[in-house]
Every structure is written in C-alpha cells, then in structure tokens.
C-alpha cells in the first residue's frame with residue numbers, strides 16, 4: 346500500500362483522538378470514583394419530579410439520541426423517546442413541565458436544535474444541553490454537560506454517546522434506579538474504554554483485509570436492532586461521506602428478502618447487546634442463509650455465545666451500555682482503511 350501523503354499517520358492520529366477525548370471527558374466527570382456533573386443545575390427534587398425524557402438532536406447527533414434512548418430508559422426507568430430536533434421544533438403538545446429534554450449538539454449551533462430548545466423552554470419543559478462549551482445552545486441552557494473538544498468528526502458519536510450515558514447514569518442514581526455500587530463499577534468500566542480503542546498492527550492488518558473485501562461491493566446495507574439501528578445509520582453516513590461508498594442503514598427486522606437478493610450488496614449486521622440476541626439472531630440466520638457474504642460487527646462474547654464463527658469483526662467486551670463506543674470506533678477504523686485504499690489508488694492513477 347503506497348501512502349506518499351502520510352495519510353495513514355493522519356488517520357492513526359484521528360482514531361487515537363477518540364481515546365484521548367474519552368479520557369479527557371472522564372477525567373472531568375469522575376472525581377474520587379464519583380460521577381460529578383457541576384454544570385448540571387438540577388436539584389434532586391426536580392429530577393425526582395420528571396415523568397419522561399426526550400432526547401433530541403439533528404444529523405449525527407440525532408443518531409446518538411436514538412442510540413441512547415433505550416439505554417436512558419433502562420438507567421432511569423422513565424419513558425424515553427428520541428425525536429429529531431427538526432420534528433420537535435414543530436410540535437405543540439409533547440412537552441410538559443415535568444418532561445426533560447436532552448438536547449444534543451456537537452457544535453451547539455444547529456438551527457433545528459436551537460429551535461427545538463426554544464420550543465421546549467417555551468412549554469416550560471426542563472432542558473439539559475449536551476454540547477460544546479460557550480456555544481449558542483450552551484448559553485441558552487442553565488443545565489448542561491460540556492462535550493470535549495475534538496478536531497475530527499470521527500469523535501462525534503463516541504463523545505456525545507458517552508456524555509449522554511454519564512448524564513443518564515447520574516439521573517438514574519438520583520432517581521434511585523441505579524445503586525452507588527452499580528455506578529462505581531460502570532465508571533471503572535468506562536475508564537477502561539480508551540485502552541480498548543487502540544489498534545495493533547495485527548488488528549489493523551485484519552481490518553485492512555475486511556476493508557478490501559467490503560471495497561468489492563457496490564452497496565453496503567448496515568443493520569441493527571434498537572441502539573444498533575442508530576449506530577448503523579451513523580456509520581452508513583460516514584461510509585458515504587468519508588469513503589464515498591453507497592451505504593445505507595435499515596432496522597434489522599426490515600431487511601426483506603428483496604433486499605437480500607440485491608446484486609453486489611453486502612449486508613452488515615451490528616450487534617452490541619447480548620440481551621437483544623434472541624430477537625436479532627433469527628434475522629442474522631436469515632441473512633446468512635440468503636447471502637453468501639456478510640460481515641457481522643459484534644463483541645467477542647456475543648460471537649462466542651451465539652456461535653457466530655465466521656465473517657465477524659469483534660471487539661473486546663464491556664457492559665452493553667459502552668459496547669457501541671468500541672463498535673463505532675472499529676467500524677470507523679474500517680472506513681479509514683477503505684479511504685487509504687481509495688486515495689492510494691487515485692495517487693497511482695495520477696502518476697501513471
């Protein structure tokens with residue numbers, strides 16, 4: 346592989362930036378083994394009065410909202426919905442005083458999300474922003490969780506997801522749904538995430554082979570269930586934008602036979618949570634039965650427990666809450682391997 350432009354190094358830096366920004370964020374919110382969110386100006390009384398949570402955002406930030414909705418519901422035991430900010434800004438009656446709107450925005454400047462926050466505030470709902478410090482949305486909201494700065498769009502999903510996960514854990518503890526011991530074990534597991542995000546030359550070589558394989562297909566359809574459905578959407582967009590591939594996402598239960606029979610199409614299921622495997626495995630079996638070629642992105646334990654022995658890319662396990670972070674990173678690393686390929690080819694084309 347030629348790389349006269351030093352592009353591989355650039356990408357290595359990008360991926361290691363994800364680990365660094367996760368570490369920086371955790372250093373700020375974990376103090377003496379406790380979760381502290383000093384910019385969250387909500388009393389325990391106000392948290393206990395909540396009746397529902399709405400996660401909102403636009404584009405990639407909406408995918409984070411969707412990916413976290415089920416987990417936030419699990420952590421807080423409150424009905425939780427993900428609504429795109431472009432929809433939320435136009436609603437009338439969804440928002441009540443005891444609803445909490447969590448507005449997610451990497452830049453804090455997205456026009457739809459700003460309007461959705463205004464709408465929520467106008468209806469007297471409580472609003473917490475998960476966004477960049479000093480941004481418009483941060484300034485609008487009394488309560489916020491600041492995202493760590495990151496130079497590349499590769500960190501967006503991981504940074505936002507982790508921030509909303511920490512916020513949800515904090516709310517869960519205040520609501521009495523999460524014990525102190527559970528929180529402290531989860532925090533320790535979160536601190537192990539940066540260590541799980543490095544790629545050895547060996548794993549990079551394997552991903553390079555996967556990328557070579559993926560590169561042969563005209564279309565890629567990512568699919569998943571619940572959180573993984575959102576992860577599939579986030580990743581498909583990055584495959585389109587970064588690698589210029591024709592990539593789409595579907596809920597795994599919507600992968601119809603007609604889709605499996607598409608020519609030159611690779612179906613890529615993503616499975617991050619072992620609790621969903623009873624639902625997901627029949628679909629994966631159907632996909633494997635109908636398509637000779639699939640690649641499943643999952644964790645080592647899930648692959649082992651479900652006896653998925655071939656055609657997998659696996660990551661080290663964490664708790665289901667954090668697995669999407671490692672899976673998103675390995676999927677992005679695959680894109681970068683594809684991208685280096687594409688650029689190498691156009692380089693040699695130019696010199697020919």
Ligand SMILES: N[C@@H]1[C@@H](O)[C@H](O)[C@@H](COP(=O)(O)O)O[C@@H]1O
Nearest residue numbers: 403404405406450451452453455
């Ligand atoms: N095209 C961009 C997306 O790439 C981005 O994900 C979205 C949300 O941006 P932010 O997270 O800054 O609110 O805005 C636009 O739609």
